[in-house]
Amino acid sequence: xxxxxxxxxxxxxxxxxxxxxxxxxxxxxxxxxxxxxxxxxxxxxxxxxxxxxxxxxxxxxxxxxxxxxxxxxxxxxxxxxxxxxxxxxxxxxxxxxxxxxxxxxxxxxxxxxxxxxxxxxxxxxxxxxxxxxxxxxxxxxxxxxxxxxxxxxxxxxxxxxxxxxxxxxxxxxxxxxxxxxxxxxxxxxxxxxxxxxxxxxxxxxxxxxxxxxxxxxxxxxxxxxxxxxxxxxxxxxxxxxxxxxxxxxxxxxxxxxxxxxxxxxxxxxxxxxxxxxxxxxxxxxxxxxxxxxxxxxxxxxxxxxxxxxxxxxxxxxxxxxxxxxxxxxxxxxxxxxxxxxxxxxxxxxxxxxxxxxxxxxxxxxxxxxxxxxxxxxxxxxxxxxxxxxxxxxxxxxxxxxxxxxxxxxxxxxxxxxxxxxxxxxxxxxxxxxxxxxxxxxxxxxxxxxxxxxxxxxxxxxxxxxxxxxxxxxxxxxxxxxxxxxxxxxxxxxxxxxxxxxxxxxxxxxxxxxxxxxxxxxxxxxxxxxxxxxxxxxxxxxxxxxxxxxxxxxxxxxxxxxxxxxxxxxxxxxxxxxxxxxxxxxxxxxxxxxxxxxxxxxxxxxxxxxxxxxxxxxxxxxxxx
Amino acid sequence: xxxxxxxxxxxxxxxxxxxxxxxxxxxxxxxxxxxxxxxxxxxxxxxxxxxxxxxxxxxxxxxxxxxxxxxxxxxxxxxxxxxxxxxxxxxxxxxxxxxxxxxxxxxxxxxxxxxxxxxxxxxxxxxxxxxxxxxxxxxxxxxxxxxxxxxxxxxxxxxxxxxxxxxxxxxxxxxxxxxxxxxxxxxxxxxxxxxxxxxxxxxxxxxxxxxxxxxxxxxxxxxxxxxxxxxxxxxxxxxxxxxxxxxxxxxxxxxxxxxxxxxxxxxxxxxxxxxxxxxxxxxxxxxxxxxxxxxxxxxxxxxxxxxxxxxxxxxxxxxxxxxxxxxxxxxxxxxxxxxxxxxxxxxxxxx
Ligand SMILES: Cc1ncc(C[n+]2csc(CCOP(=O)(O)OP(=O)(O)O)c2C)c(N)n1
Ligand code: SF4
Ligand SMILES: [Mg+2]
Numbered sequence: 001x002x003x004x005x006x007x008x009x010x011x012x013x014x015x016x017x018x019x020x021x022x023x024x025x026x027x028x029x030x031x032x033x034x035x036x037x038x039x040x041x042x043x044x045x046x047x048x049x050x051x052x053x054x055x056x057x058x059x060x061x062x063x064x065x066x067x068x069x070x071x072x073x074x075x076x077x078x079x080x081x082x083x084x085x086x087x088x089x090x091x092x093x094x095x096x097x098x099x100x101x102x103x104x105x106x107x108x109x110x111x112x113x114x115x116x117x118x119x120x121x122x123x124x125x126x127x128x129x130x131x132x133x134x135x136x137x138x139x140x141x142x143x144x145x146x147x148x149x150x151x152x153x154x155x156x157x158x159x160x161x162x163x164x165x166x167x168x169x170x171x172x173x174x175x176x177x178x179x180x181x182x183x184x185x186x187x188x189x190x191x192x193x194x195x196x197x198x199x200x201x202x203x204x205x206x207x208x209x210x211x212x213x214x215x216x217x218x219x220x221x222x223x224x225x226x227x228x229x230x231x232x233x234x235x236x237x238x239x240x241x242x243x244x245x246x247x248x249x250x251x252x253x254x255x256x257x258x259x260x261x262x263x264x265x266x267x268x269x270x271x272x273x274x275x276x277x278x279x280x281x282x283x284x285x286x287x288x289x290x291x292x293x294x295x296x297x298x299x300x301x302x303x304x305x306x307x308x309x310x311x312x313x314x315x316x317x318x319x320x321x322x323x324x325x326x327x328x329x330x331x332x333x334x335x336x337x338x339x340x341x342x343x344x345x346x347x348x349x350x351x352x353x354x355x356x357x358x359x360x361x362x363x364x365x366x367x368x369x370x371x372x373x374x375x376x377x378x379x380x381x382x383x384x385x386x387x388x389x390x391x392x393x394x395x396x397x398x399x400x401x402x403x404x405x406x407x408x409x410x411x412x413x414x415x416x417x418x419x420x421x422x423x424x425x426x427x428x429x430x431x432x433x434x435x436x437x438x439x440x441x442x443x444x445x446x447x448x449x450x451x452x453x454x455x456x457x458x459x460x461x462x463x464x465x466x467x468x469x470x471x472x473x474x475x476x477x478x479x480x481x482x483x484x485x486x487x488x489x490x491x492x493x494x495x496x497x498x499x500x501x502x503x504x505x506x507x508x509x510x511x512x513x514x515x516x517x518x519x520x521x522x523x524x525x526x527x528x529x530x531x532x533x534x535x536x537x538x539x540x541x542x543x544x545x546x547x548x549x550x551x552x553x554x555x556x557x558x559x560x561x562x563x564x565x566x567x568x569x570x571x572x573x574x575x576x577x578x579x580x581x582x583x584x585x586x587x588x589x590x591x592x593x594x595x596x597x598x599x600x601x602x603x604x605x606x607x608x609x610x611x612x613x614x615x616x617x618x619x620x621x622x623x624x
Numbered sequence: 625x626x627x628x629x630x631x632x633x634x635x636x637x638x639x640x641x642x643x644x645x646x647x648x649x650x651x652x653x654x655x656x657x658x659x660x661x662x663x664x665x666x667x668x669x670x671x672x673x674x675x676x677x678x679x680x681x682x683x684x685x686x687x688x689x690x691x692x693x694x695x696x697x698x699x700x701x702x703x704x705x706x707x708x709x710x711x712x713x714x715x716x717x718x719x720x721x722x723x724x725x726x727x728x729x730x731x732x733x734x735x736x737x738x739x740x741x742x743x744x745x746x747x748x749x750x751x752x753x754x755x756x757x758x759x760x761x762x763x764x765x766x767x768x769x770x771x772x773x774x775x776x777x778x779x780x781x782x783x784x785x786x787x788x789x790x791x792x793x794x795x796x797x798x799x800x801x802x803x804x805x806x807x808x809x810x811x812x813x814x815x816x817x818x819x820x821x822x823x824x825x826x827x828x829x830x831x832x833x834x835x836x837x838x839x840x841x842x843x844x845x846x847x848x849x850x851x852x853x854x855x856x857x858x859x860x861x862x863x864x865x866x867x868x869x870x871x872x873x874x875x876x877x878x879x880x881x882x883x884x885x886x887x888x889x890x891x892x893x894x895x896x897x898x899x900x901x902x903x904x905x906x907x908x909x910x911x912x913x914x915x916x917x918x919x920x921x922x923x924x925x926x927x928x929x930x931x932x933x934x935x936x937x938x939x940x941x942x943x944x945x946x947x948x949x950x951x952x953x954x955x956x957x958x959x960x961x962x963x964x965x966x967x968x969x970x971x972x973x974x975x
Contacts (some may be wrong), residue, residue, distance in 0.1 A: 044975070218974035228970065234960040236952040237723045239716075256970075260962040268948040270955060272723045272941075277749040281716040283708070284746070288720025291707060292685070292951030294722060306630075314710050404971040407964045413957045444955055447685045447705035447721075448728050455682060457698055457706040468653075469698075 010122040012103035012205035017047050017072035019083035019206045021156070024096040025149075026089050028060030028488070034149030035066040037170050038156060039399065042070055043219045044166045046211045050076040050520070052398050052596065057337045058242065063092045072211055077521030078596045083206050084159070086152055093118060105204060107152060107159070112247040126200060127365070128155045133191050136286070138184070139483070147188040154192025161176045161203035162212070163194065216402050218366075222395035223299075225366035226325055227252030228405065229373025230297055231260055234413045235323070237296035239274045239285035241304060244337050245393040246327040247297035260618060279304035283311040290315075290322040291458060293418070293446035295377045297323040301393075302331045302344050305351070312386055314460040315354030319483070321380035321387075321416070328392040339594025340394035342516055343566035348388050349544055349574055355480060357487055360544040361389045361495065364519035367402040368542075369395065372495065374407075379493050381416035383486060384441060392565075394517040394596045417443045424450040432456040433479060434465040440486030487545050494543035497550055502526060502535045511557040513550075515541040515571065517596060518563050524599035529606065536561075544574070554586070561606065563589040565597055642678040642874060650674045650681060652699040657692055659821075662840030663762045666700040667786040669817050670731070670760075673824040674701060677872045677895070684729045685721055689714040689743060692769045693735035693762035693840070701731075712743025715750035715759075719941075722755050724844065725951040726942045729828055737767045740776040740795045742779030747797070751804035751833055756940040758827040758834045761797055764842035772845030783850040797869070798932055799918050802911055803836040807938040808834035809914070811929045813858050814841070822870035822897070831892035832940050839927065844878035864930035865906045865917055880888035889934065899931060908934050 021038070025031035039051040050069045056062035069079055081101040087093045087108045094117070097106055102122040108114060110127025119125075130148040138144045157167055168186050175181040196202055225251050230238070240250045254273055261270040276282040282298040289296035300308070305326055315322055330336035330343050351358050359379065361372045372389055380387040417437075424430065424445065430453060431443050442465075445454035456467040462476040463469055470476060502508065514522055519540060526536065539553045554560050554575065564571040569588040575581050589605045590596035638646040650671045655664050674681065681703035688694035690711035697706045709717045716944040718732050725762060739747045739761050750759070765778040777797065778790035798811045808830040820838065827834035839858050841847050847854040873894035887899040887908070907913040914933040921928040948955075 048936060106714045218971050220974040228967075232961055232967070234955075234957065236955060236960065237720060239720065260966065261960070263948045268946050270948050270952070270960060272945045272947055272952070274719065274723070274753070276716065277745055280713060281719075281746055281749065284713045284716025285720035285723070287709075287951070288687075288707075288717035288722075289724040290720070291717070292721040292724035294720075294724030296724070310710050311713065349673060405967055407961075409964045411957070411961075413960075445705075446725070448683050448725065451680065451682045452703060455703050455705050457708065459708040461708070 008103060008122055008124045010103040014205045016207055016209050017070060017085070017211065019070055020079055020081065021068045021070070021084040021086065022082040022096070023066040023086040023088045023148060024339070025064050025066070026091070027056055027058050027062045028062040029088075029149070030146045031064075031066070031088065031149045033174065034153050036399075036495075037167065037174070038153050038168055039068050040219060041157070041162050041166045042068070042208060042512065043214050043401070045163065045208055046214050047072055047208060047218070048074045048213050048401050050185070050398070050400055052078060052394070055338050060363065063089050066427050070208070072213060073524075073527075074213065075524040075599065077524055078598045080598055080600060083409065084156075086156070086599065088148075088152070097123070100534070103447045105150070105159075105206070106339055107155065109148070110267045126155075126159065126196075128192065128195055130150060133195065134544065135295040137187070137191060143184070147184070149190035150185055151192035154189035155196040156192075157189065158193045158196035158202045159200070159204050161207045163211070164189070169433075186244060214401060216404055217401050219399045219401055220366045220370040221248070221397055222363070222366045222391050222398045223248040223327065223397060224252045225405065226299075226368040226373045226389070226396070228256060229370040231256045232370070232407055233295065233374035235297050235377060236271050237274075237286065237289040238271070238298070239276050239282040239289075239296050240298050240300065241276050241279045241282050241298065243279075243301050243304050245329055245397045246299040246301045246304070246325060249325050249327065250396065280306040283322070286322045286324075287311055287315050290380070291320045294302070295323075295381070297325065299325040299327065301327050301329050302335065303333075305344055305348060309352045312358065313354060313356055316356045317354075317388045317483070318458045319444070320458070321384050322374045323380050324386060324388045326388055326390055327396040328390060330427040330592070336594045338393070340392045340517065341565050341592060341594060342390070342392055342518070343592070344390070345566070345570035348390065351388075357484075357545065359385060359487075359490060359494065361382060361387065362515040362542050363389065363391060363395065364516050364540065365402040366400050367405060370405045378414045380492050381442070382414055383490050384416060384444060385486070386436065390516065392517055417441055419443050419445050419449070419454060419593040421450045424453040427453065430454050430456075431465040432467040433463060435480075435485075437484050439489040440482050441489060447450060490545055491547055494545070494547070496547055497542055497551060497553075497614040498540040499553060500538045502530070502537060508535055508537045509558040511537045511539060511553060511560040512539060512563060513539045513553070513560055513571070513575070514563040518565060521597050521602055522563075525602040528599060528603050531538055534606070534608075541571070546575070546578050550575070553582045554579055558585070559587060560585055561587050561589050563597070563602060565591050567592045632885070643680060645675065645681070647671065647675045649703065652697070652702040655696075655699045657695070658844045660767075660843040661692065662764060662842070663693050664699070665814040665817065666733075666760065666762050666820070666838055666840055667696045669814070669820045669824055670700045672817070673821045673828070676821070677825045677828070677870070678827065679729065684731055686691070686731050686733070687714050687718045687721065688733045689735070689738035690769070691732060691735035691738050692842070692937055693764070694738055694883070696762070697731075697733055701764050712738050712741070713746055714738070715743065715746035719750055719753060719755055722757060722941065725954045726756070726947065727951050730755070731828070732757055732759040734759070734761050735768070736761060736763040736765060736775045736797070738779040740797055744776070744795070746803050748800065751801050751806045751835070754807070754833050754938060754940050754944065755803065756831055756833070758824065758830075758836070759832055760824075760836050760838055762840040763797070763837055763853065764840050764846055766842050766846035768842045768845060772842070777853070779852040782852040783848065784846050785848050791930075796918065796922075798835065798837040799915055800946060802933050803913055806835045806933070807832035807935045809933040810835070810931045811837045811839070811927070813839045813862050813929060815855060815859065816862075817819070819864060819867065819930065822868045822880075825870040825872070825895070826868060826891065826897045827923070828891045829891040829895045831936070832938050846868070858927065861925055862927040862929045863921060865901070865903045865932060866902045866908065866926055866930040867902060868931055871896045871898065892936065897931075902930075906965075908932075918940055
């Protein structure tokens with residue numbers, strides 16, 4: 001038996017499939033794949049799970065956490081407080097132990113005695129001699145270090161009652177092609193499992209039980225899904241400059257293209273990836289390719305978006321399709337490069353100098369990352385303008401449970417209004433910026449199409465409907481008005497907001513507007529508030545410019561909370577500008593500490609402002 | 625600048641080229657540059673070069689940045705698509721355009737401010753990336769369009785019209801291009817069409833990144849006796865390392881010679897350049913030799929011109945990236961989309 005450091009005064013409340021496990025590790029210690037194996041095992045048991053990486057801007061040595069929320073109810077947002085802390089980092093162990101909820105557990109390496117000041121009397125300590133076990137069982141120093149992670153996963157399997165077979169399958173999957181590594185990994189799992197069962201009452205009060213809530217679901221991160229969307233959406237040119245947290249979009253695009261975009265006959269590539277010298281060049285390459293008829297994208301984050309402003313104006317005014325994936329992170333400036341935020345809303349919505357507007361998409365799940373990424377190329381081609389998909393670090397870099405990715409084989413890429421040689425043949429007077437259809441979108445030609453017709457001069461300076469330079473203010477103004485019209489046509493092609501009325505009978509006076517990664521916390525908050533008799537209609541924004549439904553929603557409710565993850569209520573500002581909403585109608589719930597917003601935060605903000613919420617009939621009924 | 629259309633009258637005696645086009649078919653809008661501006665001579669040289677080599681105008685894409693020099697794509701090849709982008713960033717736009725369709729000819733025009741100051745980074749990197757194109761810098765040692773400030777190519781000690789002296793070391797774009805790995809590097813002078821035209825033709829025929837630094841005086845702001853980029857200084861001090869004749873692929877080659885002073889170089893498209901060395905020790909395939917000549921001439925206050933360096937054994941970006949033969953912009957859904965069945969197996973890897 002290991003030395004009992006303390007017995008908790010607080011008796012843990014038994015809970016199945018509903019708790020938080022947090023791993024505290026040292027960056028670069030090889031814990032990532034072990035922790036991931038744990039999350040995946042929970043997923044394979046059919047239990048909804050959402051892991052969150054909390055990592056430093058560092059390669060080796062600094063603290064890193066992996067927080068896994070397990071929720072049979074399907075709540076995928078973050079929840080404060082930890083039920084099981086896997087405390088593997090001596091630098092942070094004090095605060096890590098502090099964050100455990102009373103009655104919770106601390107798994108630690110008891111090869112060394114725990115310092116007295118780390119001992120709380122209201123939590124349970126689970127000592128496993130990881131270092132000693134690995135010293136005894138493995139020869140090479142690197143193995144001894146690495147396998148500590150696998151041993152604790154084995155122990156957790158016993159503590160929480162994970163099917164051992166699932167773990168051995170996962171090891172097999174992970175090392176497919178490197179079968180030599182399978183037995184030692186399974187051995188390490190067994191060592192942990194055995195130690196835990198021999199020395200502790202297993203399972204603990206918190207435990208897992210198979211259910212069927214992850215059928216037809218997958219566990220994937222947003223950047224991988226985005227990259228797949230680019231492959232499916234027909235992107236052939238990717239230009240980029242490395243920047244956390246966007247890098248894995250291009251890494252994954254590369255990975256999948258190597259498999260899926262090789263011409264079988266010649267073995268040559270149907271894609272090109274250019275690591276540019278900076279983001280100015282990255283968007284320049286994207287724009288050049290778009291101008292010349294290839295589907296092109298760049299992936300970046302805030303600092304890159306700042307550098308791309310001038311080109312975004314050129315693309316807007318000269319009407320060149322291109323796609324940008326902005327995986328937002330906490331700004332301003334370098335900000336908190338490894339923390340999440342939704343704080344580039346305004347600088348993207350009106351990116352560049354002069355009168356501009358940009359099309360934005362707001363995915364909230366990896367599934368939507370895939371869908372929006374793939375359709376962004378159609379949208380950009382139809383509208384002949386940049387499309388910016390506003391993901392963020394939380395969505396981009398963390399695995400999330402979502403529906404399987406779906407593709408309809410009947411879908412054909414829509415390249416928009418592009419004239420072929422034959423069409424040009426029958427056109428008398430081609431004008432690149434001549435709005436013949438009246439929808440604000442004009443016909444374009446690719447260079448080299450026709451020997452004598454359809455060529456034009458693309459420029460960022462003022463031009464007339466025939467692309468000729470002009471300083472005639474009226475002609476310029478007409479072109480500017482016509483481009484504005486295009487953004488009305490845009491609504492036809494942009495994903496509509498998701499509107500839900502929470503209770504059928506009531507006429508709710510209060511609504512919630514949210515978007516992107518705030519979504520994960522919403523259902524949980526709504527359910528908890530409903531238990532208190534509070535009901536809300538909700539609207540999830542999925543694109544900008546806003547559909548009429550957004551304006552209607554604001555007008556139909558007396559008060560609308562706009563929930564977002566930035567300091568300055570940027571989406572609220574945008575709604576005020578674009579939907580003529582007022583401060584009286586719109587209230588903000590903000591979270592901008594770099595961590596994903598929690599349901600608890602939303603609930604408490606709403607409850608704190610309750611006096612101004614008119615009581616709904618439902619809540620009266622409930623209280624009666 | 626207004627877009628003035630030229631009368632479409634065709635003189636019956638205008639010579640037609642192999643495509644049946646005349647000189648007129650390669651012209652553009654009327655220039656709006658100052659009378660006597662060197663840049664207009666470059667436009668004229670491009671028109672002549674393209675006409676003589678029977679370049680199909682619609683198979684050319686013209687790109688530029690911002691500046692007087694960057695305006696000139698509007699003044700030639702009106703049947704080609706053009707792109708007047710943003711200041712200093714033409715190289716990236718040209719890179720993307722080239723990736724989208726490897727079959728067109730790409731002609732970039734830039735200025736010394738555009739390429740040696742705001743766009744120096746992009747310039748270096750497009751050279752490194754070996755885009756298959758001809759890149760011309762119309763180099764006047766000044767910012768013409770913003771009214772005569774000194775540029776990074778102004779020689780130290782030279783003065784603009786307003787009397788401002790250049791205090792800093794100059795950047796020699798031709799030498800830089802050689803350093804960065806350009807496979808065709810030349811220097812010329814807008815006032816010397818007989819030198820410039822065959823260089824443009826050879827540059828367009830060359831497969832890989834071709835660069836020509838063309839001294840192109842700004843008559844309005846930088847044409848004084850104290851300017852090293854004015855007509856006077858250039859006429860007096862430019863000296864060719866070699867002279868070339870360009871023979872398009874279709875013409876029968878009658879003489880073939882490779883004596884000490886003369887060389888015949890067959891380009892990838894089958895055209896040939898006859899190169900006559902005027903400097904004895906000059907070796908067109910030797911990087912160090914070219915840089916040495918540039919520096920030696922400079923020490924003597926001279927400007928080394930002509931074809932400075934050529935290397936034909938270098939792959940361009942498409943070859944480096946091993947892209948398919950068909951232009952990307954012609955690939956459709958069935959060429960690019962892996963389909964629903966494949967997605968099912970991909971989904972399975974995330975379970
Ligand atoms: C971002 C930006 N900064 C400044 C300018 C102003 N500007 C226009 S042209 C130019 C210099 C052009 O010099 P060069 O490239 O040598 O062309 P030239 O007019 O001499 O032919 C400058 C500074 C601009 N257009 N864009
Ligand atoms: S200002 Fe100089 S460079 Fe510009 S057009 Fe006039 S002469 Fe040419
Ligand atoms: Mg200049």
